[in-house]
Amino acid sequence: MPTPVLAIHGGAGTLLRSTMSSELEQQYRAELQAILTAGERMLAAGASAMDVVCEAVRRLEECPLFNAGKGAVYTADERHELDASVMDGRTLAAGAVAGVSRIRNPVLAARAVMDQGAHLLFIGPAAETYVEKLGLEMVDPGWFGTPQRLAQLHRARAEAAGALLDHDGQARTPIDEGKKFGTVGAVALDAAGHLAAATSTGGMTNKLPGRVGDSPLIGAGCYASDESCAVSCTGTGEAFIRVAAAREVGALMEYAGQGLDEAARRVVFEKLGRVGGQGGLIAVSRDGEVSLPFNTEGMYRGMVRAGGQPVVGIYGEAQEATG
């Protein structure tokens, strides 16, 4: 039986060392390491892959650094619309919520929908009503906001209005372009040989209300099957939906005989490239292989094997951190 393993991501995008303070960089690295360390303890103690990915994503949601749960980005009308999904590779069971604004941890709502088993995807206020009855913790919609995210929205609006131009009239690269692809996720293989995946997001800064990306869509932003792999995606959601990115990694393994890394890279660099998709994904195979490819400058990411030490990465050059 392969060694249990956990991989996580905190979004992909234009993450350049030149635009991030070393203090902020250290905060990101420390947070990713802490979540991986906690996950390693769970895996080593025999926890299920599903429990481990839900706990990892719950912690990512609770951390205001990442665009999911607390610290989610703002929509164009200064609200939050959160999406999340989970999938259990053992049974292909899955659950998801989209367009929710009052559930503290959307990933736990997705898990509750899956565990309930009646349906798979609930949207909007009706999703909130459904999981509130199941005992999920609800919060005031304002709970998700942070001053940093509000400032991002205002900058995004100003850019959309053409206000932020360099002195020579050229459009300036947004400082937080990368946040547009903010999503968090986790994939794991447990001691029993089962795979699971979870994905959660606050969407895109300044997004139109009602827009839903790939994160809550099984097969697009989240997928797990014990027959192949578990996958969680982050990036320009529409492109990931069009190529069924998460399931495609598994399909290439199951039907084309490709290895995990070959399949994952083909989806990120070839399939997504064809439709202009930007971002990345994290994947773990049933044999315990890990692949963390991205076609952007950076992706907050990390992995840990049971009994091992976490390795984390942010920028593209930090290839040593990608396992």
Add this chain to the structure above:
Amino acid sequence: MPTPVLAIHGGAGTLLRSTMSSELEQQYRAELQAILTAGERMLAAGASAMDVVCEAVRRLEECPLFNAGKGAVYTADERHELDASVMDGRTLAAGAVAGVSRIRNPVLAARAVMDQGAHLLFIGPAAETYVEKLGLEMVDPGWFGTPQRLAQLHRARAEAAGALLDHDGQARTPIDEGKKFGTVGAVALDAAGHLAAATSTGGMTNKLPGRVGDSPLIGAGCYASDESCAVSCTGTGEAFIRVAAAREVGALMEYAGQGLDEAARRVVFEKLGRVGGQGGLIAVSRDGEVSLPFNTEGMYRGMVRAGGQPVVGIYGEAQEATG
């Protein structure tokens, strides 16, 4: 270049000759034939596959016999929540709406979202606001209802409460069990060799508000790629989502080298069977092959080739009608 072809479906389920009047059966057959005839004229005149599938599904939505648009089933709270999606095999462009109640033709809303290109999937009232600005026709939410569908809801509720038992205490098979899987869809190959798919639904009778099935989800209930095939699904939506049913047909063709019919049957009889999925799908390949498999007693379906006559079918035994 293969002859252009159109296939349509109007839902799958427990469609037994013994439970349907011959008058009603003739209504269904006549409606399917009329839609196919109109589609054949468009294809023969050189219309695009995307235009043809949208028009076919628009007509299915307008017909109160089918569970989409006018004649959509009722949710548990006596409302309508409609979902639809479209995908263009030429570019992999796609559009979808979910949980909408005021858009007269959800498939045209999905098309408008695709044509707009900013996003792919919009949900709830915000989706309505978005497409209303694009000029889509809006209706009062009561417009979709029919006395027959309301009676179905009341019967479904009574059954859920255990009121409808046979005299020997056995649960009676619901008369309109099949309506639970009601969905409509169309797939086409045009004279230029391009594929397209469209799917639209009113969901499940007595469904919980906010529940979304596979119909508006690209890769699950709708998929098209000129590299392989176009697919529209109908059935127990959750199962179709879990196996990424629509995309899976294409993946089996592209990566496992299977023919259209082999791939479509494998998804319906093997993949869906594993997760308890019931229903069927319609598929057309880039070579003009057509496959209309279903694992239920029946599926409203039909196909026509440019220059040819429509063939329609309802029951399983009518295999001669499946092309």
